[in-house]
Amino acid sequence: MIELKNITKSYLLGKNKILALDNLSLTIKEGDFLAIVGPSGSGKSTLLHLIGGLDRPISGTVFVEGVDIYSQKDKDLAFFRNQKVGFVFQTFNLLPTLTAWENVALPLTFSNVPPKQHKLKALQVLEKVGLGQRASHKPSELSGGESQRVAIGRALINNPQMILADEPTGNLDSKTGGEIMDLFQELNVKEKITIILVTHNQEDAKKARKTYRILDGKII
Amino acid sequence: MKLFDPVKLAARNLTRRKLRSFLTSFAVFIGVALLTVMISLGLGVRKWMVDQITGQVEYTRITVTPKGSLGMGSSLLTSGSGSLSSDSQEEEIKIIDDETVKEIGDINHVTQVQPMLMMVAQKLRIEGQEQFLKTAIGAGFDIIENDAYNKKTLSGSLAGWYEKPDNILLTNRTLENYKLTVDDVIGKTVQLSFSKTLGGLQNFTQTKAEEFSYEFNLAGVIDVGSDQANFLIPVNAAAEIQALRLNMDNTDEYIKNAGYPFLYVNTDDLNNTPEVAQKISDLGYQATTVEDLIGMINRIFFVVQGVLAVFGLIALGIAALGIINTMVMAIYERTKEIGILKAIGATKSDIRKIFMAEAGMIGFFGGIFGTAGGFLFNFLANKGLNVYLTSQGEDPQNLFSFPLWLICGSIVFAVILGVLAGLYPAERAAKLDPIEALRHE
Numbered sequence: 001m002i003e004l005k006n007i008t009k010s011y012l013l014g015k016n017k018i019l020a021l022d023n024l025s026l027t028i029k030e031g032d033f034l035a036i037v038g039p040s041g042s043g044k045s046t047l048l049h050l051i052g053g054l055d056r057p058i059s060g061t062v063f064v065e066g067v068d069i070y071s072q073k074d075k076d077l078a079f080f081r082n083q084k085v086g087f088v089f090q091t092f093n094l095l096p097t098l099t100a101w102e103n104v105a106l107p108l109t110f111s112n113v114p115p116k117q118h119k120l121k122a123l124q125v126l127e128k129v130g131l132g133q134r135a136s137h138k139p140s141e142l143s144g145g146e147s148q149r150v151a152i153g154r155a156l157i158n159n160p161q162m163i164l165a166d167e168p169t170g171n172l173d174s175k176t177g178g179e180i181m182d183l184f185q186e187l188n189v190k191e192k193i194t195i196i197l198v199t200h201n202q203e204d205a206k207k208a209r210k211t212y213r214i215l216d217g218k219i220i
Numbered sequence: 221m222k223l224f225d226p227v228k229l230a231a232r233n234l235t236r237r238k239l240r241s242f243l244t245s246f247a248v249f250i251g252v253a254l255l256t257v258m259i260s261l262g263l264g265v266r267k268w269m270v271d272q273i274t275g276q277v278e279y280t281r282i283t284v285t286p287k288g289s290l291g292m293g294s295s296l297l298t299s300g301s302g303s304l305s306s307d308s309q310e311e312e313i314k315i316i317d318d319e320t321v322k323e324i325g326d327i328n329h330v331t332q333v334q335p336m337l338m339m340v341a342q343k344l345r346i347e348g349q350e351q352f353l354k355t356a357i358g359a360g361f362d363i364i365e366n367d368a369y370n371k372k373t374l375s376g377s378l379a380g381w382y383e384k385p386d387n388i389l390l391t392n393r394t395l396e397n398y399k400l401t402v403d404d405v406i407g408k409t410v411q412l413s414f415s416k417t418l419g420g421l422q423n424f425t426q427t428k429a430e431e432f433s434y435e436f437n438l439a440g441v442i443d444v445g446s447d448q449a450n451f452l453i454p455v456n457a458a459a460e461i462q463a464l465r466l467n468m469d470n471t472d473e474y475i476k477n478a479g480y481p482f483l484y485v486n487t488d489d490l491n492n493t494p495e496v497a498q499k500i501s502d503l504g505y506q507a508t509t510v511e512d513l514i515g516m517i518n519r520i521f522f523v524v525q526g527v528l529a530v531f532g533l534i535a536l537g538i539a540a541l542g543i544i545n546t547m548v549m550a551i552y553e554r555t556k557e558i559g560i561l562k563a564i565g566a567t568k569s570d571i572r573k574i575f576m577a578e579a580g581m582i583g584f585f586g587g588i589f590g591t592a593g594g595f596l597f598n599f600l601a602n603k604g605l606n607v608y609l610t611s612q613g614e615d616p617q618n619l620f621s622f623p624l625w626l627i628c629g630s631i632v633f634a635v636i637l638g639v640l641a642g643l644y645p646a647e648r649a650a651k652l653d654p655i656e657a658l659r660h661e
């Protein structure tokens with residue numbers, strides 16, 4: 001279970017202070033599939049970062065499995081991201097020097113998995129996301145849909161509790177985007193992974209179990 | 221994160237910008253090569269000089285000279301011509317005379333005291349030879365057989381040769397002037413001509429000076445290496461000739477007035493040498509031990525090497541700036557990548573390690589190739605030097621010393637330099653805010 005209590009977050013954009021999240025509270029059950037929709041600058045990405053332990057709120061607490069994650073040191077927060085969270089981005093964010101399987105295995109570098117198991121684990125995960133044939137290709141040789149599958153594979157490698165996807169179909173055509181959404185659905189159903197999706201796309205949002213609208217830092 | 225991981229990632233990143241990595245490494249290469257060549261040359265020349273000394277004289281040897289005089293080496297040229305030098309020298313200098321020889325001989329642990337006289341003959345004539353040396357440099361000196369004067373015997377038996385006052389030893393270099401071979405000269409008559417001096421100073425151009433000659437029996441031929449000496453005669457014979465040159469009545473008077481330019485003192489054990497040297501020094505003479513000489517060479521080379529090393533260090537300082545520049549640029553280029561790594565669980569320390577490994581690797585490659593380059597340069601330079609030396613009829617020398625510690629040390633030093641240069645960029649990378657880094661394009 002993920003619990004956000006009275007979260008406030010603001011940041012500076014130039015000289016202007018932007019209030020991204022305004023005393024927001026939210027509870028997400030384990031195994032849920034949630035879509036967060038809202039206009040640009042409504043604070044939905046900030047919400048995703050705060051759930052995933054990538055940022056720190058100005059006030060309020062985030063509990064994941066009963067642990068106040070922001071009471072931890074940076075080092076432990078990094079390990080939390082590594083073990084419990086899988087981020088998926090709009091622009092895939094793969095490392096261009098690494099092959100598909102090496103990109104997938106990269107989070108293992110920061111965990112306690114022995115190096116000898118990295119390749120085997122990565123290949124298994126690539127198989128799961130339907131990209132077993134492309135394991136040795138560099139990102140520059142992969143299509144957008146394939147790249148996003150590699151990114152999802154990377155998010156899955158440490159068997160995380162949740163996948164946090166920030167507009168994962170934003171750079172894909174609608175057909176490919178649909179396939180990616182199907183993959184998320186499959187992972188949610190089969191692997192019971194909590195999926196939190198931030199999107200502009202109404203079609204994508206329909207595939208989630210629940211949709212929250214966010215505006216000016218508040219859920220409406 | 222295991223040590224291997226950042227190294228692996230670093231290697232990938234370096235190959236991504238091959239030319240830049242190469243150029244940055246090249247600056248390290250130049251610095252390391254310069255530093256190793258400087259150190260190697262310093263070590264080699266110092267070793268060569270120390271070898272020259274230790275190869276020539278016994279370790280237990282103390283060279284005694286009058287206080288304030290400069291002559292302390294074994295070269296026959298380092299002291300004056302043996303003329304009455306007390307006239308031109310200051311009063312307080314204590315002359316080394318037979319009294320001194322006795323005094324020093326009485327010191328505990330002293331096994332041998334050997335006085336030496338330097339002299340110049342106007343002519344050196346060998347029986348049946350029309351050619352002659354216009355001037356010949358020589359010394360009165362007795363001990364040869366125990367290598368007290370770095371001699372290689374080429375011909376003749378030298379045991380007790382000095383007991384006969386008319387015996388003479390010639391150097392092989394002198395024989396070359398007379399186109400004689402060492403095998404057929406033993407027992408020949410050698411005539412030395414000297415000129416009487418009017419004043420205290422000898423004047424070679426003086427034609428009116430009265431000349432006198434002595435005849436000697438050639439007892440042996442020796443090799444004195446690079447020394448300029450032409451002949452050696454027993455010290456008593458030398459003193460007699462010097463006295464005659466100065467119109468003195470006897471040798472005692474000459475020694476009392478002019479003294480010996482130096483004495484060689486041998487001790488029974490190396491451990492007692494400093495003590496004996498101190499006692500001689502207390503008597504009012506300058507006592508120089510082999511250790512003093514080596515110590516002096518070491519001190520000089522410490523300074524010389526220091527100065528040379530500074531040039532290498534300046535080059536390496538510039539190389540370090542190059543590494544910092546490259547790393548700062550790499551971080552700017554890879555800001556987004558740093559954000560990704562943080563998002564998937566990299567800690568600050570992981571990021572730091574990745575960039576320090578990269579900087580260390582630049583240093584490592586620079587160090588490897590720099591050391592190899594330095595080695596190659598030394599090898600070729602020494603080859604060239606020896607080609608020259610051989611063409612000049614000298615023995616080949618090894619002026620570059622390249623010990624294992626220098627090879628390992630240079631590489632380790634270059635890696636440390638790289639890692640240190642990487643500290644600041646790595647810290648900057650580690651401190652990046654992941655959200656902002658991810659937003660970076």
